[in-house]
Amino acid sequence: MISYCPVALEILMNMDAHTPTKRKVDDLQQDLLRLRKENEALRFLLQAMTTKCNTLEQLIREKNIERHDQFPVAQKTTQFLVRTDSKDNTLIVKDGYQWRKYGQKVTKDNPSSPRAYFKCSLAPRCPVKKKVQRCMVDKSVLVATYEGEHNHDAINGSPLGQFCCSSSTADHNNNIIFNPINFPSHGISATINNNDVINIASPSNSSRPVPITLDLTLSGSMSNQENNGSAGSPQNSSSCAPNINCESRIEDYVAYLTKDHNFTQALAAAVASSITRPPAGTENQ
DNA sequence: CGCCTTTGACCGGCGC
């Protein structure tokens, strides 16, 4: 039994603005067939993306094992940008883990906002540390730097804890925004702009350098905060956080996102719109 | 009373 993506269906129905209200049964059946095919295409695309990510993750893991045979294992650091209220001075990032603050320091590079130091207190021997500091450029953005890996699960059991799904939770103060995420062997970068849109850009030397846009406004009621258009832009993000080491998290991201109904809806809508959009220079009707 | 935050002191690395 094939289930239909309601978002894609709605988009397709809205696109067909010239359709008469009374249509022949044959036309409806043709539309139904077309939708079924597109639904299958969406499923295939999603499955292909998941498989591709898993394969890349496996490759990265193998490469890391090779590297670790030659060099000492470097401590893993991951950096996230989290949008919050600029008036909120607590420097608290809700990421699904429990943290104990053990220090705060004013740093030279950003003297206007102190850097807070946290240790994971969810597990007694968890080695993970976290540094949180406001972005120098945009005060509404917190730069959270994680060091080490948790030896336990988050509170809600998700790979990234509440951090990953903040847009679908009741608390909308901490909306995750990504830096341009660099997939080392892939060259793909992903950003979320001010309108809650994920931009996934393939590398310029790719055979199909077509950016994919996912409109996250479909997934909930994320507030559109005024941020002068700088917080989520690649230019600004890179100035706050040069690189993200997300190698071992790709599989977690994919697994988590593909289970998220809101994400799959947004993904389906974006892919559907790109499929159904008439190619430039062609006349479809 | 226990946990957490605050904050000044202390330590170690690094550059000059």
Next chain:
DNA sequence: GCGCCGGTCAAAGGCG
């Protein structure tokens, strides 16, 4: 060797 700076420690105080 000295000073700067980032990171950590630990005592004190607040809060539920």
